[in-house]
Amino acid sequence: MAISKLDRDVEQALHSRDSRYTAGRRAVVAALAAAGGPLSAAELLDALEATLPLSSLYRSLNVLEHAGVIEPHFATKGVTRYELAEWLQGHHHHLICVQCGAVDDVAIPPRLEAAVRDLVDSIGSTAEFTPTNHALEIEGRCARCL
């Protein structure tokens, strides 16, 4: 994984909004890059071994989201999870454990992906709705919860 390229991309995204790529923000990005799926604030705090205060973490998440570096995800009740934006880590989908709430990334076959994209496009051309993105969320039970 080309961490340095990721860092350069993120730094540029932040700079274009007059924001700095500080230690705390680097830590958040690194943790998200290392994770296999979106993480909640609590999970991030855990991954970072609570090296930054809650309020700073939430603020960093906000800044990174507005800079387009990370994207929020709402698959489970009450918590928002974040992951690197698509332009940084590519398009993918999610496996969501209905028991423990864990979320993992998963890729789907190109043929199906193309079919979904076609559908989304056709909705854009017919309905009173302009699609910008789509997400296939697969719910079930993860290995730990079986």
Add this chain to the structure above:
Amino acid sequence: MAISKLDRDVEQALHSRDSRYTAGRRAVVAALAAAGGPLSAAELLDALEATLPLSSLYRSLNVLEHAGVIEPHFATKGVTRYELAEWLQGHHHHLICVQCGAVDDVAIPPRLEAAVRDLVDSIGSTAEFTPTNHALEIEGRCARCL
């Protein structure tokens, strides 16, 4: 829409859990049946013109969820929306407005639905994950927010 059949189904689901199908719960089910997509507690309160107190509404939602009558949905930050369970209103997907958070139901073509189902099944047979359900969420802007 055969409201009486819906009521009968819901009543039976509740009775099998020694719960009653009371006026407040009927109102919630009716509001959800009339809606074109999942509703949050606040939206329900609005639809019901605040005829039942918040605590009762949340309790009703809990009871109905545990009885399998309604299902929660988490597409937008901070709020949980509910809709009638699939066995009551059929399988469908969602259009989510990233601006105002509104969620509308949408059907997808059977061919694509079949392809998605196949994919989900294949994940079930290979990965350390047992799928129980799937949801295709299409994000974008609704007519009001364009």
Add this chain to the structure above:
DNA sequence: GTTAGAATGAGAATGGTTCTCATTCCCGCA
């Protein structure tokens, strides 16, 4: 009708998230 379990209503409590404010940091410029 009585009674026990279920439901209700009001308000307090909870938990994730956001806000406030005083302080500290860091980049650009002298």
Add this chain to the structure above:
DNA sequence: TGCGGGAATGAGAACCATTCTCATTCTAAC
């Protein structure tokens, strides 16, 4: 190398959706 100002930080209070508590009321079954 020091200054100034906008950006970032840390601690804690505040916020808001949701859940809990508890006393009261309803309702179905005997």
